[in-house]
Each structure stands twice: as structure tokens, then as C-alpha cells.
Amino acid sequence: MPDGAWVGRPVPLKEDARLVAGRGRFVDDLGRPRMLQAAMLRSPHAHARIVAIDTREAEALPGVFAVLTGVEAAARSGPIRPLIPTTAVVPDYCLAVDRARYVGEPVAAVAAVDRAIAEDALERIRVEYEPLPAVVDPEAAIRPDAPLLYPELGTNVVWHDTLTYGAVDEAMARADGVLRERFTIQRYASTPLETFGVIADYDPGTDTFEFWTNDQRPGLTISVLAASLGVPQSRVRLSCPDIGGGFGNKRRPAYLLICALLARRSGRPVKWVEDRIENLTALMHACNGIMDVELAYRADGTLLALSVRDIADEGKNLVTPTQHNLIKLGNIANGYRIPAVRYAAWSVLTNKCPSGANRGIGKPFMCFAVERAMALLARRLGQDPVELRLRNYVTAEQMPYTTPPGARYDSGDYPATLRRALERFGYAERRAEQAAARRSDDRPLLGIGIASSVEPAGTNLASYEIVTGRRAASGSAEAAMVRVEPDGQVRVSLGDPPSGQGYETVLAQIVADELGLSPDAVTVSRGFDSTTTPWLYLSGNYSNKFSVTDVGAVVGAAARVRDKLLRIAAHRLEAAIADLELGGGAVAVRGAPDRRLAFAEIARTAYADVLGLPPGEEPGLEARHAHQNPLAQPVDGERRVRSQLVFSNAAHCCLVEIDRRTGLVKILKYLVVHDCGRELNPLIVEGMVHGATAHGIGAALLEEFRYDAQGQLLTSTFVDYLKPTSVDVPIVDVDRLEHPSPVTPLGAKGVGEGGAIPGPAAVANAVEDALAHLGVVVRSLPITPEQIWRWTR
Amino acid sequence: MTTSGVPPSERLTVRLRVNGRPVEHAVQARRSLADFLREDLGLTGTHVGCEHGVCGACTVLVDGRSARSCLLFAAQLDGRAVTTIEGLTPAEALSPLQESFRLCHAMQCGFCTPGMIVTATELLADQPAPSTEAIREAIAGNLCMCTGYVNIVRAIERAVAARSQDARR
Numbered sequence: 009m010p011d012g013a014w015v016g017r018p019v020p021l022k023e024d025a026r027l028v029a030g031r032g033r034f035v036d037d038l039g040r041p042r043m044l045q046a047a048m049l050r051s052p053h054a055h056a057r058i059v060a061i062d063t064r065e066a067e068a069l070p071g072v073f074a075v076l077t078g079v080e081a082a083a084r085s086g087p088i089r090p091l092i093p094t095t096a097v098v099p100d101y102c103l104a105v106d107r108a109r110y111v112g113e114p115v116a117a118v119a120a121v122d123r124a125i126a127e128d129a130l131e132r133i134r135v136e137y138e139p140l141p142a143v144v145d146p147e148a149a150i151r152p153d154a155p156l157l158y159p160e161l162g163t164n165v166v167w168h169d170t171l172t173y174g175a176v177d178e179a180m181a182r183a184d185g186v187l188r189e190r191f192t193i194q195r196y197a198s199t200p201l202e203t204f205g206v207i208a209d210y211d212p213g214t215d216t217f218e219f220w221t222n223d224q225r226p227g228l229t230i231s232v233l234a235a236s237l238g239v240p241q242s243r244v245r246l247s248c249p250d251i252g253g254g255f256g257n258k259r260r261p262a263y264l265l266i267c268a269l270l271a272r273r274s275g276r277p278v279k280w281v282e283d284r285i286e287n288l289t290a291l292m293h294a295c296n297g298i299m300d301v302e303l304a305y306r307a308d309g310t311l312l313a314l315s316v317r318d319i320a321d322e323g324k325n326l327v328t329p330t331q332h333n334l335i336k337l338g339n340i341a342n343g344y345r346i347p348a349v350r351y352a353a354w355s356v357l358t359n360k361c362p363s364g365a366n367r368g369i370g371k372p373f374m375c376f377a378v379e380r381a382m383a384l385l386a387r388r389l390g391q392d393p394v395e396l397r398l399r400n401y402v403t404a405e406q407m408p409y410t411t412p413p414g415a416r417y418d419s420g421d422y423p424a425t426l427r428r429a430l431e432r433f434g435y436a437e438r439r440a441e442q443a444a445a446r447r448s449d450d451r452p453l454l455g456i457g458i459a460s461s462v463e464p465a466g467t468n469l470a471s472y473e474i475v476t477g478r479r480a481a482s483g484s485a486e487a488a489m490v491r492v493e494p495d496g497q498v499r500v501s502l503g504d505p506p507s508g509q510g511y512e513t514v515l516a517q518i519v520a521d522e523l524g525l526s527p528d529a530v531t532v533s534r535g536f537d538s539t540t541t542p543w544l545y546l547s548g549n550y551s552n553k554f555s556v557t558d559v560g561a562v563v564g565a566a567a568r569v570r571d572k573l574l575r576i577a578a579h580r581l582e583a584a585i586a587d588l589e590l591g592g593g594a595v596a597v598r599g600a601p602d603r604r605l606a607f608a609e610i611a612r613t614a615y616a617d618v619l620g621l622p623p624g625e626e627p628g629l630e631a632r633h634a635h636q637n638p639l640a641q642p643v644d645g646e647r648r649v650r651s652q653l654v655f656s657n658a659a660h661c662c663l664v665e666i667d668r669r670t671g672l673v674k675i676l677k678y679l680v681v682h683d684c685g686r687e688l689n690p691l692i693v694e695g696m697v698h699g700a701t702a703h704g705i706g707a708a709l710l711e712e713f714r715y716d717a718q719g720q721l722l723t724s725t726f727v728d729y730l731k732p733t734s735v736d737v738p739i740v741d742v743d744r745l746e747h748p749s750p751v752t753p754l755g756a757k758g759v760g761e762g763g764a765i766p767g768p769a770a771v772a773n774a775v776e777d778a779l780a781h782l783g784v785v786v787r788s789l790p791i792t793p794e795q796i797w798r799w800t801r
Numbered sequence: 802m803t804t805s806g807v808p809p810s811e812r813l814t815v816r817l818r819v820n821g822r823p824v825e826h827a828v829q830a831r832r833s834l835a836d837f838l839r840e841d842l843g844l845t846g847t848h849v850g851c852e853h854g855v856c857g858a859c860t861v862l863v864d865g866r867s868a869r870s871c872l873l874f875a876a877q878l879d880g881r882a883v884t885t886i887e888g889l890t891p892a893e894a895l896s897p898l899q900e901s902f903r904l905c906h907a908m909q910c911g912f913c914t915p916g917m918i919v920t921a922t923e924l925l926a927d928q929p930a931p932s933t934e935a936i937r938e939a940i941a942g943n944l945c946m947c948t949g950y951v952n953i954v955r956a957i958e959r960a961v962a963a964r965s966q967d968a969r970r
Contacts, residue, residue: 020904027911028899028918030846030886037845124810124831201850201858201912201946252848252912253946284851508910508947691906695952699909702949726855726944734937734950763949 014517014527015754018691021513022527023250032250033534035205035222040277043207044073046270047126048280049116049133050290051108054142054359054719055155058106058115058135065132066118071125073274075133076117076266078103084269086236088261091228091327093472093480096166096357098158100326102236102265108137109157109324110360111721112290114262119270119278142359142719146321147298149356157324157357166322166329167355167475171337171647173412174348179313183304187385190300192788193373193768195293195321195713197366198703199731200507202252204260204291205281208267212275216243217268223261224254224507225548226536232261237268248536254507254549255703256365257292261327289724292364293713295320295332299377309389309396313348316340316377320353320370323360330355330475332363332370338471338651339371341411342378343422343462344400349412359719365550367703368761371461372768379459379769380786383776393458393773394430398423401460404747414648416639417462417655419747419757420683426460426659429681432743433661438677446781453666454676455778459769460659463684464652465758466556468640469546471651483640484553484653487542488561490519490569491630494615496593496608498523498530500565503547504558505536509760510692511554515562517689518754522566523573524590525607542632552758555685556654560635560753568631576613576629577605579622639751654749656757658682660701660770666778671796673709673775675738682762683745686755694742696759701740704767706732709790813876819844820888828875834868835859837875838885846886846915850944857943860916861885867923886915889922898922898960907956909947917943921957930961 026032063075078101087099104115116133120126141155148154149164157164180186206221217237223229226246234241251258263280271278282291300317320332333353340349386393402409404421411417435456442454470482487503500515512534516527523530533541546557570590577595578585581603589598596604613620614629621627643649663677680697687693710730714722723729740763748755772786775796784799807813809831816825819842828837833852838844838861850858852871859870862884889896895903898921908914917940924931924939931939936957937950945953 021906023911024903024906024908025895027908027914028902029890029895030848030915030918032911034845034848034912036839036849124829199946200910201856201944202848202910203850251910253910255946284853284856508908510906510909695906695909695948698949698951699947700949703946725853726851727853731944731946732949733941733944734954735941737949737951739933739951739954740949 014520015688016686017689019513019517019527019689020691021510022516023510023512034202034250034252035207035220036281038207038220038249040207040209043277043279044119044121044274045123045126046117046119046267046278046280047123047130048114049130051104051111051113051115053108053137053139054111054144055140056108056137057140058104058108059138060136061116062134063116066129069125069129069132071121072118072129073276074119074270075129076103076269076273078105078115081269085265086238088327089232089235091232091259092331092469093476093478094166094329095476096161096326096329098160098326102262111719112286112361113324114266117266117270119274144358144360144715144717144719146319146356146358149358150354157359164357165354166357167333167353170350170352171413172350173648176313176315176348176350179348180302180304183312184307185305187303187305187381187388189381189384190298190787191377191380192298193296193376194789195296196707196711197257197293198255199287200253200255200257203282203284203287204258204263206264206267207277207279208264208271209277210268210272214243215239216245219246219264220249221246221264222248222251222258223264224251224258224505225550226505226538227503227543227545227547229261229264230538231545233264236265246538248505250534251505251507255367256369256550259365260291284726285724288729289721290361292366293323293361294366295322295363297321297373299373301377301381303381303385305385309391309399311344311346311400314340314346315350317352318354320355321358321360322355322363323358325362325364328364331365334471334474334651336370336374337413338415339374339462339464340413341415342375343402343460343657345402347412351413360715367700367764371761371765372704372707375459375461375765376769376772379766380772383773384785387780394426397426397460414650415464416650418751419685419749420655420657421745421747422460422657425657425681425683425745428743428745429659429661429679432681433679435661438663453668453778455664455666455774455776457662457664457770457772457774457777458659459766459773461657461766463656463658463758463762463765464654465552465656466637466653467551467553468650468653470640470642471649473643474647474649479642481545482642483636484557485544485546485634485636486553486557486561487544487547487632487634488565489542489630489632490562490565492569492573492607492611494611496606496611499533500530500562501533501541502558502562503536503541503543504549504554507549509554510689514689514692518559518562519566522563523570525593529593544634552760555752555756555758556637557635559756561633563753564633564635565631568633569629572629572631573607573610575622575625576610580605580613580620654752654757656682656684656759656762658762658766660766662770662774664771664774664778666775666796668800671793671800673791673796675705678738679741680763681743681745683747684759684762685749685752685757686746687744688754688756693759697742697763698740700761700763701767702732702737703764705737705771707789708768708771710736712790815876815879817878817880818882820884830874830876832875833871834873834875834878835870838870844885844887848912848915850912857920858913858916860919860943862919862923867920886918889918897963898925901960901963902956905952905956905959907948907952913943913945917945917953925960930965933958
């Protein structure tokens with residue numbers, strides 16, 4: 009293919025060539041000489057005092073090199089600093105010290121010559137527990153008489169506040185009606201197929217810790233590790249190899265600390281790779297929650313106000329509480345013009361697995377509540393749900409549009425997105441099919457579900473000021489480096505280690521366009537290495553931020569390199585920069601192709617023949633750039649903030665068939681029309697939409713971390729915690745609109761989370777549509793065959 | 802060889818073929834085939850995703866049939882022939898099935914991919930022209946958390962189409 013305009017092409021992925029041959033390098037594929045393997049002993053109780061731990065027998069087992077308890081961890085490391093600003097400030101160590109607060113919380117760890125022996129040693133550790141009453145239900149946890157996870161806090165409520173934007177009470181009073189409904193969401197997680205893992209090594213000679221891990225957010229993790237280990241950040245080195253999926257789940261500095269302490273004690277590198285039961289029990293769940301929604305409307309369906317009471321069940325999450333709440337607040341309007349909004353938030357600790365980032369953080373539930381409410385309102389008003397949405401969408405002419413809590417929709421045409429979806433879905437024909445099926449008692453029940461959403465990208469940590477009243481971190485930024493090597497080939501590195509998003513390809517496309525060469529001449533460094541990758545505290549693979557910050561960082565670094573190439577070439581060719589052009593991996597005088605310098609020749613000047621440089625030009629041919637998205641701003645005087653920055657949007661249409669006898673829901677057709685601005689590589693974009701939509705379908709129909717009243721997790725394997733398989737997920741049909749963002753460097757917007765946001769609502773709306781004649785209202789997920797059977801029997 | 806009654810840490814000698822090459826190794830009775838391949842033979846292309854036989858990431862061929870290497874003990878493989886992703890990958894370039902996966906972007910993080918390729922290899926060996934439904938059924942025992950399976954199904958369909966075109970030539 010000729011050079012130029014690589015961005016926008018569906019270029020097959022460079023990384024796929026190695027992954028398809030099993031040649032990825034994942035953390036469990038790595039090793040170190042003399043390396044030990046770790047295993048962790050975990051609490052069988054949801055809540056218990058740890059009276060005593062006896063590790064003598066474990067330590068005596070041949071092959072065991074180190075055993076660590078919570079008391080020792082607390083003596084040898086500092087508390088874990090929260091990953092975000094928080095109000096719940098209590099010491100939280102990498103192992104439970106005197107109290108275990110959820111089933112699966114690590115209470116001791118062993119390093120041994122292999123994993124089997126480490127696990128043998130765990131069986132020889134005697135822990136005396138004194139079980140305590142567990143609090144499992146978040147509403148119960150709020151009550152004054154609830155058992156407390158942290159008696160010193162005096163409450164399980166990490167945050168409660170009521171934020172009002174606009175005249176909500178007046179709107180409710182003058183409305184023709186108010187729809188009131190309670191929705192709940194279950195705990196679920198994206199469960200990347202590669203589990204969490206780390207190798208930690210300690211070099212006593214230099215007092216340096218080294219980590220190889222699939223942690224998704226290295227910038228922040230390094231600072232947490234250094235603070236707990238009591239070493240300067242300059243003596244923590246962290247590298248990420250290929251990461252086998254993340255979706256927000258892969259962040260747990262505690263595990264890195266445990267291995268670091270074992271490594272320091274044993275004098276050996278220590279590897280630990282989470283097993284699947286540990287992953288499902290103890291890594292990270294999306295918050296379960298309860299939302300009470302009040303939606304005020306005029307008789308014609310115009311929305312007047314939305315009031316939400318939202319309880320987020322954080323489990324034992326002291327490192328990122330309130331995250332789900334704040335992101336729900338930012339997404340509360342879901343693309344609609346709602347003039348007045350009230351949001352009452354509770355962020356509540358319970359004796360369950362820590363909550364944390366999971367594809368879409370809070371947005372799937374927010375969208376579920378709003379889109380379920382819209383479906384119910386349409387039914388109440390006797391309107392088609394399409395008409396109701398079209399009446400209330402923010403329109404293209406109203407862009408940029410700021411919602412009452414401060415989210416700023418930058419671009420897009422939401423009505424056009426839905427219209428395109430209906431057309432492609434064959435909405436009228438599907439409705440006719442459904443009517444025909446309803447006339448017959450023995451035909452399966454058919455239901456049509458529509459849901460739409462906005463999909464914000466990028467983050468702004470200043471939003472936590474709403475919770476804490478003070479600002480710790482803020483904004484949104486990423487750092488990158490572009491270097492023309494001495495041989496003229498190009499290398500790129502980025503502070504965001506990908507976990508399946510194809511950065512090695514899409515960054516090569518971007519740099520190829522900026523420098524006028526083929527992506528084949530551009531190598532993007534795999535993963536992350538804190539000693540060579542440019543990075544910031546904000547660096548990492550999270551918050552759908554690639555288009556918002558990462559692209560700008562790479563474009564900026566490439567532009568600096570391009571300018572330098574031009575300056576050196578102008579000097580060598582004795583030409584004006586304005587007369588030069590880049591192409592084919594060379595700089596040439598426009599119109600005089602024989603006056604041309606290949607990058608290798610310019611690089612030779614820059615690195616070797618430095619007397620040939622223009623006067624004052626610094627040797628070398630590389631540049632770093634950090635891009636800060638200007639939309640991130642502090643919280644304003646009315647407590648409005650852009651917690652996320654750039655907005656994609658989508659409409660999902662779903663046709664389901666329900667088997668009257670078995671209650672099984674089968675998705676016959678699933679269509680997504682989305683708009684993520686300029687698509688940098690449509691092959692990657694479409695894959696993201698497929699995958700995220702499958703996550704939405706899983707949450708709607710299958711996945712649930714179900715706890716009993718004592719806080720025991722009942723779904724801790726893939727036999728009980730059901731993931732969607734190839735026969736559960738239909739062939740998702742994807743179409744797109746492309747309204748470039750005016751506020752990102754190449755016009756791209758986020759696409760990683762989109763499908764997961766309206767997916768649960770679309771499926772739920774379809775199921776309810778199929779069962780509406782029975783008076784069914786879908787208020788919770790997942791919609792299991794058992795649930796359908798209860799509704800229909 | 803029987804392994805019943807053997808203490809878990811006792812070492813047993815197994816002789817088998819792995820990717821066509823003879824292997825003789827003393828393994829602990831409790832060593833899973835997955836760990837044996839990865840840790841003892843350095844064949845890290847076989848991935849471990851759940852260790853309880855559901856996710857399919859560790860799928861290999863044993864005497865040509867797909868099997869979950871996390872659910873087999875290495876000691877059970879005495880006298881057998883095991884093929885891993887490394888054995889299905891030509892020394893130069895990629896197999897037609899792998900090439901189809903690459904062109905269709907039938908992966909994102911790539912962790913499930915070796916197991917998918919192994920399962921799809923068995924399917925294509927059994928059925929010359931499987932339908933879309935047969936493809937979806939065949940890979941239903943392999944979880945992918947990234948792709949929603951859409952591009953994986955497309956890639957296998959593409960490989961089938963390419964093969965039948967070749968056959969017509």
C-alpha cells in the first residue's frame with residue numbers, strides 16, 4: 009500500500025500475528041532465575057476477628073522460603089494509599105491484620121519452590137478466627153445498628169450526599185406525572201481471561217524493588233508501592249508485558265506488596281498468579297446497587313426532572329470508593345435533555361469482595377435505570393418508546409450541550425443514531441412479526457428492546473473534590489515518546505499499557521501519517537517499563553482514555569520529531585523548511601525529488617555525525633510529549649464537574665424470543681449503531697463494540713456474584729458464574745455514524761465501554777416487551793430462566 | 802501406567818510425543834498437563850484461564866482430539882501424542898487458519914486464541930464445511946472475554962471458504 013492516510017484504514021493488527029501463534033508474552037510466561045511461587049491463605053469468613061495465626065508448621069515444610077502474616081506485613085510495610093481521594097481514611101494493609109472483612113480476603117502468604125508446595129504449606133497454617141456478624145445487604149449496612157466493618161469510622165457509609173442541580177422540587181410539583189420505580193443491579197465483572205499476576209524481585213544491593221505485572225494502571229501503582237514499601241519511587245521499577253484483558257479489573261497493589269515482602273524476606277524473586285476462584289472471589293466486582301428513580305414528565309412525554317437515590321455497595325473497598333457514584337452522576341442524563349436533576353448518593357461498605365473498576369464503571373446501571381424508566385414511561389403514556397426518546401434527545405444543533413451536573417456532550421447526532429438503528433433493524437417489520445406471534449399461543453414470545461446511551465471517555469480526578477472537598481489528583485493526561493532510531497526506523501512508546509486494544513497497530517498508523525512512512529517502519533514498544541516508558545501518575549489503561557489523551561501524546565511527540573527531521577534536512581539540503589515534504593521515510597525538496605534525505609541519513613547526522621547538525625540543534629532524534637485534555641476542569645461553585653470528557657453515543661436494538669416452557673431467552677437479532685467520532689482503525693473499533701456488547705448481554709442474562717446472608721459467595725467458579733459463550737452471544741450487527749469530536753487531536757472518541765453500557769437495558773427492555781401483557785416489570789438482573797418461569801407460570 | 806494410589810508429590814516417568822518430538826520426563830503425579838507443558842517444556846503458548854475445565858484456554862490435542870490440559874495429569878499422557886499451538890504453527894509464517902484469525906482480527910488480548918485455534922483445528926479436521934451454527938457450537942467450550950465471538954466465527958468461516966476455494970482449483 010502507498011504511504012499516507014493510514015489513520016482510518018482497517019489495517020490488520022501487528023500484535024495479532026504473534027498472539028495467534030501463542031507467542032504473546034504474558035506475565036505467567038515470564039520467569040526469573042531462582043524464582044519462587046507464592047500462594048495465599050484466604051479468609052473463609054465474611055467477617056471475623058483474627059485471634060491468632062500459627063505458621064510454624066508451614067515454615068518447617070521443605071521447599072518453603074517465606075511465610076507472611078498480616079501482623080508482619082503491617083510491621084514491614086505502610087498502609088496502602090487509596091487509589092483515589094477518599095473520606096474513609098483507615099489503615100488498610102496488604103494482608104488482613106486483626107480482622108477479615110470478606111470471604112477470600114488474604115490473611116497470610118507463602119513463597120515456596122513451586123506452587124504445589126506453597127499450597128501444601130497453606131494447609132499447615134492454623135488460623136484461629138472469631139466470627140463476627142456480617143453485613144451483606146447495603147441497605148442494612150446503612151442502618152445505625154449494622155455491624156461495622158471499621159468500628160473506628162463509626163459507620164459503614166463512606167459517602168452520603170445529595171446534589172441538586174436546577175429546580176427539581178418545582179418540576180416534580182408541576183409535572184403531569186412522576187414515574188417512580190426501584191431498580192437494582194447485581195455484582196458482576198468482566199473477568200479477563202488472563203487472571204491477575206505479578207513477579208516481584210528485591211535487590212538488597214541497591215534497595216530496589218522490581219515488578220513485572222499485568223496491573224493496568226502502572227503510574228498510580230508505582231506511587232502506592234513506593235509509599236508502602238518506604239522506598240523512593242526511583243527505586244521501584246515496574247514493567248507490564250502483554251496483558252490478557254483488563255476491563256478495569258486488573259488493579260490490586262496489595263498483591264504486588266505481598267509478593268514484594270515475600271521477595272525481600274526470601275531473597276528470591278517471587279511469582280504469584282491468581283487462580284480463577286481467587287479472581288472471582290476476591291479481585292474486583294462492579295458494585296451491586298439499588299436505585300430509586302423519580303422521573304417527572306409532561307403529558308406529551310417531555311422530561312422535566314430526574315431524581316435518583318443511589319446506593320452503591322462497595323464491599324470492602326477502601327481504595328476506590330465513590331467511584332461508581334461519581335461516574336453515575338456524570339452520566340445521569342444519558343443523552344436526554346433533563347432540565348433538573350437530583351442525585352442522592354450512598355457509598356457503603358459491606359462484607360463482600362472489594363468493588364472496583366469494571367467496563368463502564370456505574371454507567372451500565374445508570375443507563376439501565378434511565379432506559380428502563382423510559383420504557384416504562386412509554387408504556388404508561390401509550391407512546392412508542394422510539395417517539396419518547398426522539399422527543400427528549402439532545403440534538404445535533406444543541407451541541408455542545410452541558411447537562412445539569414456538568415457533563416459536556418461535545419458532538420454527535422443522537423436522533424440520527426437511533427433512526428439509523430431502527431432502519432437497519434427493520435423496526436416496523438419486527439413489530440409486525442411480534443404482533444403475528446402474539447396472536448398464537450404456541451409460538452414463542454417475541455420482544456423488542458431499544459436502549460441508547462452516551463459513552464464518555466477520559467477521566468478527571470478533580471471530580472473527587474465533590475466527595476472530599478479537597479483536590480488531590482486532577483485532570484486527564486498521558487505521555488508518549490517517538491524516536492527515529494539511528495537506522496531510520498521509528499520506535500514509539502506510551503504510558504498506557506494495552507490489554508487488547510491494538511495500540512501497536514493504531515499508534516503505528518498515527519505515527520506513519522505524522523512522519524510520512526509506512527506503519528511497517530514503526531515499532532511500538534510492547535507494554536510498559538517505568539525506566540524507559542514516559543509516564544505520569546495518570547498513566548494507565550483505564551477510563552476509555554486512549555482517544556482523549558493517548559492519541560494527543562503520540563501526535564504531539566511525532567510532531568516534535570517531524571519538526572526536527574525538517575530542521576536537520578533543511579540544513580543539510582540547504583533548503584527552506586517550507587519547501588520540504590515528508591514521504592516514503594524521507595524528507596525531500598518539493599518538486600526536486602533528487603534532493604532527498606532518507607530518515608536513516610538524517611538519523612546518522614543526529615546520532616553520529618553531529619557536526620552536521622544545524623547550529624544549536626541538540627543531537628538525537630527523539631521527542632516526548634504529554635497531552636492534557638483541556639476539557640478537564642475543577643469542580644465549579646455549583647458542584648458541577650466534567651468527571652469524564654468526550655462523549656460517544658450508541659443505540660442498541662434487540663429482538664428476543666422467550667421459550668414459554670423453559671424460560672430461556674434467546675437473542676434472535678442484536679444491532680448496534682454507534683458513533684465514536686473518527687474511527688482510527690475500524691477493525692479495532694468494531695471488535696471493541698462486539699466485545700463490550702457481549703459483556704452487556706452477559707450482565708443481562710447470565711452473570712451474577714451471588715452471596716448468601718452470611719456473606720458466602722455462591723458463584724465462585726465458571727460453573728456457577730456463567731459467562732456468555734459463542735452460542736449465547738448472537739452475531740452482533742454493527743453500523744456507525746462518524747461525527748468527529750472537536751476536542752480530541754484526531755477527532756476520535758471512546759469506544760471501549762460503549763456496548764457494555766446500554767446492553768443490559770436493551771435486553772431487559774426486550775424481555776419486558778415480550779412479557780408486558782403479563783404485567784411483568786424488569787427491575788433487576790440477570791434475567792434467568794428461573795426468573796422468567798416465576799413471571800410466566 | 803496407572804497413577805492410582807500414588808502420592809501426589811511422587812515422581813513418575815512419562816514418555817510421550819509433544820508436537821512430534823519424543824519427550825521423557827519425570828513429573829510429580831499431581832503435575833497437570835498444562836503446567837507440564839508450560840513449566841517443564843517451556844511451551845507457554847498453552848494458556849491457563851480457569852484450571853477447572855470451563856474456559857478452554859488450555860485446550861490441546863491429545864492423539865488428535867481436543868482436551869483440556871488443566872484437567873489432565875501429565876502422568877496420564879504416557880504413550881500419547883500431544884499437539885499444542887506451537888505444533889500447529891508453521892516454522893515460517895502462519896497456518897491458513899491462523900492467517901484467517903489475523904485478517905479477521907479474531908482476538909483482542911489474545912489469551913484465549915491458542916485454545917480457539919486448537920478447537921477450530923479439530924472442527925476443520927472433522928467437518929470440511931461446517932455451518933455457522935456448527936462453528937458456534939464447536940467453540941462454545943472456549944471462553945473469550947474480548948471479542949463477543951463475532952470475529953472468531955467469521956475467521957473460521959473465512960478459513961472454510963478459503964479451503965473450499967483451494968479444493969476447487
